[in-house]
Amino acid sequence: MAMMGGPGMGGPGMSVPMRVRQGEESLTRQRINPGTVRRILPYARKYRWQVALLVFATSVSAAITAAGPLVLKKVIDDGILPKDLGVVVWLCVLLAGLSLVDAASLFVQNWCSGRIGEGLVYELRTKVFSHVQEQSLAFFTRAQTGALVSRLNSDVIGARQAVTTMLSQAVSTILTLLLVLGAMVYLSWQITVAALVMIPLFLVPARLIARRLQRLTRETMQLDAEMSSMMNERFNVSGAMLVKLYGRTDEESSLFAGKAGRVRDVAAQAVTWGRLLPIIVSVLTACTTALVYGLGGSLTIDGTLQFGTLVAMVTLLMRLYGPVNQLSSLQSTAMVALVSFDRVFEVLDLKPLIEERPDARSVDLTKDVTAERDTPEGAGALAPDIEFTEVSFRYPTAREVSLASLESIAIRKPERTSEALTLENLSFRAPSGKLTALVGPSGAGKTTITHLVPRLYDPSSGSVRIGGHDIRELTLQSLRDTVGVVTQDAHLFHDTLRANLSYARPEASEQELIDACRAALIWNTIDAFPDGLDTVVGDRGYRLSGGEKQRIALARLLLKAPPIVVLDEATAHLDSESEAAIQRALKTALSGRTSLVIAHRLSTIREADQILVVEAGRIRESGTHEELLASGGLYADLYHTQFAHQAPDSMSAGSGNLPVGPQPIPSHDGA
Structure with missing residues (x-):
């Protein structure tokens, strides 16, 4: 500031500095095409x-x-x-x-x-x-x-x-x-x-x-x-x-x-x-x-x-x-x-960085999932796996994705180009229907990995596959229908709770909205509002607390009911009560889904079927919590510096009421 x-x-x-004037004059002196x-x-x-x-x-x-x-x-x-x-x-x-x-x-x-x-x-x-x-x-x-x-x-x-x-x-x-x-x-x-x-x-x-x-x-x-x-x-x-x-x-x-x-x-x-x-x-x-x-x-x-x-x-x-x-x-x-x-x-004339191929296939990866997800044996049986194969990635420069006239700072301070890779030759597989946790120091590339799954970016080299399909060969709509994402900063439009929830599935009935809110442990709060689902949440949801916004975002995810869930875990900066509620809601959201979660809490990594330790854009270690602790490598160091202070007792208090076994997610037909 x-x-x-x-x-x-x-x-x-x-x-005004000379280079500012020069940068702006280069725009204002442009000739008409x-x-x-x-x-x-x-x-x-x-x-x-x-x-x-x-x-x-x-x-x-x-x-x-x-x-x-x-x-x-x-x-x-x-x-x-x-x-x-x-x-x-x-x-x-x-x-x-x-x-x-x-x-x-x-x-x-x-x-x-x-x-x-x-x-x-x-x-x-x-x-x-x-x-x-x-x-x-x-x-x-x-x-x-x-x-x-x-x-x-x-x-x-x-x-x-x-x-x-x-x-x-x-x-x-x-x-x-x-x-x-x-x-x-x-x-x-x-x-x-x-x-x-x-x-x-x-x-x-x-x-x-x-x-x-x-x-x-x-x-x-x-x-x-x-x-x-x-x-x-x-x-x-x-x-x-x-x-x-x-x-x-x-x-x-x-x-x-x-x-x-x-x-x-x-x-x-x-x-x-x-x-x-x-x-x-x-x-x-x-x-x-x-x-x-x-x-x-x-x-x-x-x-x-x-x-x-x-x-x-x-x-x-x-x-x-x-x-x-x-x-x-x-x-x-x-x-x-x-x-x-x-x-x-x-x-x-600005070409999108992410484009759908002319021959892209609209693959229904979610077929028959809703019919089987309500049974513990069948839940997630058809949830596709995620596979990264020798993926390298660098973030695009401003010149590649935008216009100087749309970014005043680019006029005043031209960006220095860099070929540094955020991810380098990264390979792993997130098994079908399992929870894979990503841990690692800040800036290691964890969020970048989660951005590649729904194809918010394309890898510079290598491939990302879902259910055996290279995501670049799929239609964007079928991919977005398959992958559900909840970010750490849940965004809500300045509209009613009903409109924000229905954004996931506009045809959802009133009962389906309520069921999703119950599963996300937010319905009692909404029901207490004078206007209920018609409550206006304010600009970016600021009329709600952080925990309430996150549970609304989870309810929206549950209403969408995707077979793949990508989650930048939303409990890192919440109070213990909100954290406990969201952890219980997460149990429902992740059960039976192929889940890729950036873990900030010990409770999440302990329950993960697989933990990937990311450092400097590479997978350094992988395994379960016990296996990685026993190996005494980078994960053990991270555990003692980042997670060990999260006492087991407090973890249990935060998740003591977690549902046991896979929980049903509201289906598109109201089941």
Whole structure:
């Protein structure tokens, strides 16, 4: 936390280190991918009828824009000057009719834009969300939540502008420009030429401003994502608690003020540059209007030009420079909008580290288990074994799994790559229906082993097999249905207990939920809540105690009823009463299952059918508790330093009421 107040990371007055600036500029100076425009077209094609209607309505509006001044000329020259009231009335009615048609066309444009734009937002959001869900666990350990949320919100909305606003603006601008120019040439080619001479003066500043705005827009989006990430981290319960416990509220406020200050500065530059072009355009428009009045006035005095024609020309000129203004800013608007699409495609182009093979088999490894699990003889008979064969593994780098723009720290401090292996040539077999305990010093690789079983990661070499099947050859869904995992930090969604439990099996009945809670020894607690299963657990389950959260997680596992259980044992940091309850619940959860458990308690390792001693990514010893103690090796040393203080009497007290023999797990059919 102290680092947060250091140089370059503090309040608005602090300087930013050069390498930070360089890292961020490498992102903000990125050019838009040449293929971005081509990739947008398929999204527009899905709304081709709405697009066609939008173009038609825009064309009608452009035609009316050019026709209005011509009617006005007729009103003056053929009605007012000859004092013909009938012509004036008829032409005024025509003008009113054109305005009504124009209003209807604008309504159609807005309707089409809304349909296309919101449909595009829905499609992009759902596509990005689904794609992010497919990313490996490594991706989520690197990417910042706020940066991802920013892609789904502000960037997707910016992408909508690229298709809707840009489409209608481009069509309207080009058609209006052509029609107005045609009308001006028809009325007076001399004045038209004089007006056209001024147009190139619009285009040069527009091009320069567009480049500047593109960079500022990308930088604003990146800074917004960083600010959102900080708010996500500090506003959840864990982050808020950490800040309060360490008394860092002032430093956090200063850090946020620094980030918000940078957003303010960049956004202010963007506003300044964005409004510079209209100022230039207004000056050029005023000069051109004076030129037309001067030239047109002299032609009118000479009798070469009618008075109504002069008025129409001035009106058309005003309507000409509107499209010219839009045309000059169209490039900058397009670049700003395309940056959003580019950032969305950047996420969609990120390939998941864990991918299902095209020929993956959907193997039902759980068949017939529910029919036999209720009998002591048959429980776990079909639970598959787990086999690691010469497995080596290193954790992927940020470059392999994420994007620098999704991880602000990666911009400021590029990661040093390392080829060090977490696991090296590791081989073992966890027998079917048996409990295998993993013990070893911190950082030995135990958690990494448990991550490889449900294929949260793939080994760098070697293979992991379940029931004789290489897990890379199985569909991810069948694998996840087979393996149940409970981590040490059980996560609960900010929802009801019912929703959190049903997440394991949405079709579960009320009685099945209750049975699973009884088996996890948490039902009496839930039943005492005023709302029972409909009790809202709070952000990440913080309204529940640690022991209650773990038992809810176990109930969720029991409801899923997988043949394989992977468990980072959840009793290490609990009080003795909660530990005893969870140990009893674990007895039910593990009975008859193929179990791979990271052991923190003596009670677990003593009851294990096999103990694997892990050190430096290798299996150093294996055997039962008595065998390993007798050998006097690494396990014996670990036992005397880590487990010996757990007195047998206290262990018995914690597990004295353990069920005897295999216990039934609630089946999917309610048995």
